Amino acid sequence: MQELEQAVNRSVRVIPQGEGRVTIEKDLSSEEMILNMGPQHPSTHGVLRLECKTDGEVVTEAEPYLGYLHRCFEKHAEVVDYPGIVPFVDRMDYLAAMNSEFAYCIAVEKLLDVEIPRRVEFMRVIVSELNRIASHLVAIGTYAIDLGAFTPFLFCFRDREHIMSLLEWASGARMLYNYIWIGGASFDFPPGFKERTAEFVNYFRPKALELQRLLTENEIFVKRTKGIGMMPPDVAVNYGWSGPMLRGSGVEWDLRKHDPYSIYPELDFKVCVPDGKHSDIGDSLSRHLVRAYEMVESLSMIEQCLDKMPDANGFDPRSAIAKRIRPKAGEVYGRAENPRGELGFYIVSDGKSTKPVRCKARSSCFVNLSAMKELSMGQLIPDLVAIIGSIDIVLGEVDR
Amino acid sequence: MEESQGTIGQSAVVEASRAAYAIIREKFADAVSEFDANPTMPFFEILDTSRWSEIALFMRDNASLRFTYMACLSGMDYPEDAKLGIVCNLESLGEHGHRIAVKVKCDRDGGAIPSVANVWKTADWHEREAFDMYGMLFTGHPDLRRILCPEDWEGYPLRKDYEVQENYHGIKVPY
Amino acid sequence: MGLLDAKISNHNVLVTSVDNVLNWARLSSLWPMGFGLACCAIEMMATNASNYDLERFGIFPRSSPRQSDLMIVAGTVTMKMAERVIRLYEQMPEPRYVLSMGSCSNCGGPYWKHGYHVLKGVDRIIPVDVYVPGCPPRPEALIGGLMKVQELIRMEQIGISRAEALKKLEEKSFDPGIVLEHQRKSQAVS
Numbered sequence: 001m002q003e004l005e006q007a008v009n010r011s012v013r014v015i016p017q018g019e020g021r022v023t024i025e026k027d028l029s030s031e032e033m034i035l036n037m038g039p040q041h042p043s044t045h046g047v048l049r050l051e052c053k054t055d056g057e058v059v060t061e062a063e064p065y066l067g068y069l070h071r072c073f074e075k076h077a078e079v080v081d082y083p084g085i086v087p088f089v090d091r092m093d094y095l096a097a098m099n100s101e102f103a104y105c106i107a108v109e110k111l112l113d114v115e116i117p118r119r120v121e122f123m124r125v126i127v128s129e130l131n132r133i134a135s136h137l138v139a140i141g142t143y144a145i146d147l148g149a150f151t152p153f154l155f156c157f158r159d160r161e162h163i164m165s166l167l168e169w170a171s172g173a174r175m176l177y178n179y180i181w182i183g184g185a186s187f188d189f190p191p192g193f194k195e196r197t198a199e200f201v202n203y204f205r206p207k208a209l210e211l212q213r214l215l216t217e218n219e220i221f222v223k224r225t226k227g228i229g230m231m232p233p234d235v236a237v238n239y240g241w242s243g244p245m246l247r248g249s250g251v252e253w254d255l256r257k258h259d260p261y262s263i264y265p266e267l268d269f270k271v272c273v274p275d276g277k278h279s280d281i282g283d284s285l286s287r288h289l290v291r292a293y294e295m296v297e298s299l300s301m302i303e304q305c306l307d308k309m310p311d312a313n314g315f316d317p318r319s320a321i322a323k324r325i326r327p328k329a330g331e332v333y334g335r336a337e338n339p340r341g342e343l344g345f346y347i348v349s350d351g352k353s354t355k356p357v358r359c360k361a362r363s364s365c366f367v368n369l370s371a372m373k374e375l376s377m378g379q380l381i382p383d384l385v386a387i388i389g390s391i392d393i394v395l396g397e398v399d400r
Numbered sequence: 401m402e403e404s405q406g407t408i409g410q411s412a413v414v415e416a417s418r419a420a421y422a423i424i425r426e427k428f429a430d431a432v433s434e435f436d437a438n439p440t441m442p443f444f445e446i447l448d449t450s451r452w453s454e455i456a457l458f459m460r461d462n463a464s465l466r467f468t469y470m471a472c473l474s475g476m477d478y479p480e481d482a483k484l485g486i487v488c489n490l491e492s493l494g495e496h497g498h499r500i501a502v503k504v505k506c507d508r509d510g511g512a513i514p515s516v517a518n519v520w521k522t523a524d525w526h527e528r529e530a531f532d533m534y535g536m537l538f539t540g541h542p543d544l545r546r547i548l549c550p551e552d553w554e555g556y557p558l559r560k561d562y563e564v565q566e567n568y569h570g571i572k573v574p575y
Numbered sequence: 576m577g578l579l580d581a582k583i584s585n586h587n588v589l590v591t592s593v594d595n596v597l598n599w600a601r602l603s604s605l606w607p608m609g610f611g612l613a614c615c616a617i618e619m620m621a622t623n624a625s626n627y628d629l630e631r632f633g634i635f636p637r638s639s640p641r642q643s644d645l646m647i648v649a650g651t652v653t654m655k656m657a658e659r660v661i662r663l664y665e666q667m668p669e670p671r672y673v674l675s676m677g678s679c680s681n682c683g684g685p686y687w688k689h690g691y692h693v694l695k696g697v698d699r700i701i702p703v704d705v706y707v708p709g710c711p712p713r714p715e716a717l718i719g720g721l722m723k724v725q726e727l728i729r730m731e732q733i734g735i736s737r738a739e740a741l742k743k744l745e746e747k748s749f750d751p752g753i754v755l756e757h758q759r760k761s762q763a764v765s
Contacts, residue, residue, distance in 0.1 A: 039659055040610065042638040047612055047656060067548040068656045069613055072690045074533070074558055079689050087685065094614035110440050138617070157624035164621075175711055176614060237468050237493055240522030253494055332440040333472060333489045333501065346474045346487060362472035362489075370525045396613050399548055549692060550655045557691055564691045568654045575687050575695045 030056050037384070039068045045142060045388065046395030050372070052384065059384055062376035064369055066399055073400040077359035082108055082325040083182055085359065090176040092361060093397040095138050098124075098131035098167070099338045100397075101180040106261050107334025107345035111327035114183045120317050121263045122309040123185055126197065127167060127177075129298040129305075133204070134163040135339040136291045143288065143389035144215055147224050152215045159207055162200055169193060183321035194306050201299050208296055216292055222278075225285040229375045229387035232282060240367040243341030244294065245391065247273050248287035255337035267304050269297050284390035291339075291392070326354055333362075340364040340392055363397040410439045416498035417442040420465055428455055443487070443501035449513055452504050453540065456516040459490065467500070469493035470520040475530030479560045482508045484536045488516075488523075506536055515541035533558035594732045601644070601670065602725040604633040608643035610663065612650025615677035618711040619649045627714040634721060640666040645724060647717075648703075651679035651686065652694040664701045670731070672724050675703045676717060678710045685710065704741065 013025045038049040047068035053061045073092055077085050089104045090097040102124055109116070141156030164174045170189055171179035179186050215221055231241075236249045246253055254271040256264040272293035279285035329351025335344035341364025348358040368391050375387050414437050421435045421444055431448035432455070446452050459467045467490040476485045485505035492498055506513050515538035517524040527538045528547040535556035538544055546553065554565045564573055609619055623629045623636055637643040640663045652660055664673070675697050678684035683695030697703060704727055707720035723744075730743040 039656060040663060046616070067546075067550065067692075068653060068659075069651060070548040070653055070655070070692045071613075071651055071686050072557065072692050075691065076686070076689050078558075091614060091685070094617060154625045157621060158626060161621070161626045174713065175618060234468075235521075238521050240470055240520070251494065258494075258497075330438055330440050331443075331487075335471070342471065344472050344489070346472055346489065348476070358474070358476060360472065360474035362474075366525065367522055370521065553654075553692075562691075569658065571654065571657055571694065571699060573654065573691065575683060 032060065035381075037062075042146075045393050048369075048388075048393065048395055048398070050384070050388075052376070052381070054381065057380050059376050059379050059381060061373060062384055064372045066366075066369075066395075069395045069399040071396070071400065073361060074359060077356055077361075079355065081354040082327070082356065085356075086181060087176065087178045089361075090178060091396060092363065092400055093338060093340065093343065093365070093394050094176060095394055096131050096135040096339045097175065097177050098127045098180060099135075099336065100343055101177070102128050102262075103334065103336035103338065103343040104345050105180050105182050106336055107332055107347050108182045108325070108327060110332045110334050111330055111347065111349055112183070112322075112325070113328075114320055114322070116184065116262075117315070117317070117320055118263075119188075119310045119312070119315055120184050120320070122305045123189060123317065124180055125262055125264070125267075126302055126305045126309075127170060127179065129302050130163050130167060130197070132298050132339045133295050134160050134167075136295050137163075139291055139339070139392040140211065140215070140288065143392070144221070146385050146389045147221060149215065149218070149221065152211060155207070155211060155214070159204060162203070166193070166197060166200060169196075181318070181321055182325050184319065185317040188312060188315055188317050191312075194309070197302065198306055201303055205296070205299060208292070208299075212292060216278075216289065222285060224382070225279075225283065225288060225386050225390065227280050227283050227285075228379065228383045229284045229390060230280065230282045231371065231375060235374075236282075236371075239371045241341065241371065242367070243338065243364055244272075244287055244290040245341060245368050247271065247290045248390075249282040250274070250276075250286075255335060255342060259335070261336060263305075266308070267301050269301050272297060284386050287390045287392075294339075324354055327351070335362070338364055340394065340397070341368060343397075361397075361400055363400060365391075365393045365395075365397045366400075369393055369398055413499070414439060414442050416496075417500045420467075420492075420496075420498045420500055423462065423464055424455065424459065427458060431455065441489075441501050443503055445503040445505070449504055449506060453514045453516055453519065455502075456519040460519055464496070466492045466495045468495065470516075470522040470526075471499075473523050473526035473530065475534040475536070475558065476503075477534060477559050478505065481505075484508055484511055484534050486513060486527075486530055486536075510537070512537040512539050514539050515544075517541050532556075535559070597733075598728050598731055601731075602728040604635075605645050605672075605721065605724065605728075606635055606637050606643045607645040607647045607674075608638070608640050608663070608667065609636040610646055610648050610650075610660070612648070612652065612656065613679065615649035615679070615711045618714060619647060619676065619717065622714040622717050627718065629718070629721070632718075632721065632725075640664075641668065643667060644670060645672045645674060646701075647674045647676050648680040648697045648701075649676040651684060652697045652700075653692050654694060655692070657694050657700055660697065661700050672705075672727070673697075673701055673703045674705045674707065674720055674724055676707045676709075676720065677712055678708060681706045681708060702737075704737075 015023045017023055033054050035052045035054050039047040049065040050062045052059050073088055076088050086101055089100045093100045137156040137160045141153040144152035168174050171177040231249050233249045233251045236246050252271050252273050257271050272290050274286040274289050327349040331348045333346045335342050343364055344362035346360040347356050350357050431451045433445040433447050435444050459465050469491045471489040471491055473488045483505045488502045490500055504513050532546040532548050555562055611619055675681050680697040683693055686693040687695055705720050705723045707716055709716050727744050730740045
């Protein structure tokens with residue numbers, strides 16, 4: 001028997017059946033196949049190419065190839081003056097345009113001697129949190145549709161339309177706003193905006209609960225995302241992860257709390273970290289849960305801002321904006337908490353020109369995606385789709 | 401934010417960075433430059449580039465420093481000195497809370513900087529991007545090739561003297 | 576419905592031309608390969624979703640080029656992506672239409688001057704039938720562009736080339752302002 005076992009190949013198993021009989025089982029021979037997912041693919045959230053080395057259905061390695069949406073943001077930032085960079089910043093992470101503008105303006109304002117009016121600070125936070133909800137809605141909706149659930153996608157986009165009409169009312173555009181300017185904002189809130197926003201907050205609270213019952217507690221969704229794409233917290237920090245990705249691995253780190261900017265120190269909110277009861281900490285379901293909880297936290301933040309905001313009384317949000325933005329010589333790394341993580345701007349100014357010498361955008365999705373190779377080892381191809389969806393990438397920010 | 405509160409907050413940050421710098425200076429003496437205590441981004445420069453990965457490992461693993469999180473690694477072009485360089489923003493996330501920036505420079509033509517991709521995995525793709533945009537080499541990088549531009553792109557786009565190529569695979573590039 | 580020359584006799588026989596039936600069939604179920612690249616893709620998704628529902632026009636997005644007859648190029652085309660766009664266009668079976676959505680695919684958009692890696696307009700590599708301006712175009716604008724594609728399909732005939740159909744579309748196109756003006760005047764009179 002032993003000689004028989006040793007004499008055969010590793011992929012063949014010899015199972016003794018008693019009475020001197022054996023069953024010989026032979027695996028189908030398999031070899032590694034290189035499969036391309038993308039750049040045009042319904043579930044890669046944009047033009048991302050994943051080169052997967054697969055052994056059957058199991059992926060041994062999936063390497064992302066980027067650059068299909070490289071739109072030369074950093075080159076434009078060196079030839080366009082400081083206020084003119086704001087529309088380009090919008091178009092990087094187009095789902096969270098207000099948050100991106102906020103991060104950029106904070107970075108430049110560190111080099112300027114400008115006092116932002118208090119009402120503008122509240123306006124900025126309200127639109128940023130509204131945009132955070134909108135961005136998470138897209139993240140959740142597209143994640144659901146990747147996994148085959150069509151209805152949550154429609155529900156999310158229906159609710160997102162309300163936010164987009166609010167932001168269109170304030171800024172003039174549905175998606176790429178150019179609203180938060182260096183030193184202020186472009187327009188004040190129109191009369192009635194505060195009341196409509198409060199109406200929206202009351203409308204959306206039960207909808208978030210509905211989404212939770214429809215999707216988050218759905219057995220199929222949980223089975224497809226629980227335990228998939230595990231990332232331990234220290235490896236996550238070493239990769240440079242931030243935002244919901246890092247909080248999904250259990251690290252309590254939110255720039256709004258731990259490196260606060262604007263009026264966030266005055267707001268009362270908690271950092272959403274999964275408790276491990278519904279999901280394994282560090283898997284895709286945890287990251288999804290962080291986003292779902294964050295939407296509800298943003299609602300309470302908006303309510304607090306609406307209460308504390310000073311009244312208009314003929315206020316001009318452009319009052320603190322200088323005619324020529326000429327920051328003093330120096331360099332700064334300014335950052336803010338985007339819905340996808342930490343968006344940072346490393347800006348070098350020479351003090352004489354109205355254009356930056358260097359403006360590097362440290363994008364959250366670029367860094368989050370770099371861990372894809374490690375996360376994908378040993379997963380099945382459908383699980384790969386679940387992992388990409390949980391990373392919530394926006395290729396405009398990855399490729400800039 | 402109150403003006404005085406802002407400056408107090410800022411100088412506390414600078415002092416924390418200075419304390420961290422002091423530990424590095426003690427160990428590596430002349431391999432690092434003096435501390436630049438500017439209020440917006442305190443930094444120091446690595447003068448002996450060959451020791452950069454050693455210093456990086458020390459910064460990450462030393463118990464009082466614990467710079468576990470690399471926020472950003474940006475490439476830079478210094479045309480007046482004919483040098484290229486990188487600027488790293490490091491932070492001790494959730495532990496000591498201090499942060500610091502490090503600058504490393506190299507020559508423009510054929511210059512090389514040791515790679516820190518094995519110290520902070522963030523640096524892997526950031527160094528590839530710096531190589532793509534500026535052209536400096538990173539010695540010891542596991543996979544140094546262009547990441548954003550196509551593999552056969554000519555030139556290094558973010559250099560100050562970059563000229564766009566006329567044609568790429570038969571397609572006209574300028575407007 | 577657009578069956579212009581239909582006459583129904585008492586035996587439920589419809590008399591029309593083959594071109595009309597084919598064109599009606601094609602325009603009522605335009606299946607786009609939504610080639611969503613950047614920000615315009617999100618507006619395209621929003622147009623497909625509940626508020627501006629595109630399904631009521633028969634437009635159902637397909638992922639594969641082999642099963643689609645319209646390619647909506649939504650977003651910036653970069654040099655790296657350009658070759659893939661050509662390949663996808665060639666994979667589409669005829670009759671195929673191309674709608675360029677947004678400034679970036681029309682002419683390079685905000686990146687036209689300094690964007691070294693941006694293709695200045697997707698019409699440099701594939702023939703475009705309809706351009707929809709905007710950055711990003713509103714969903715209503717996209718629906719207007721799709722209706723223009725439907726009008727183009729109405730102009731098609733067996734035996735004429737696409738260029739001739741486009742020319743017919745231009746000639747037949749009119750400024751709706753003239754019709755409205757006329758209506759207003761006639762209402763004012765009466």
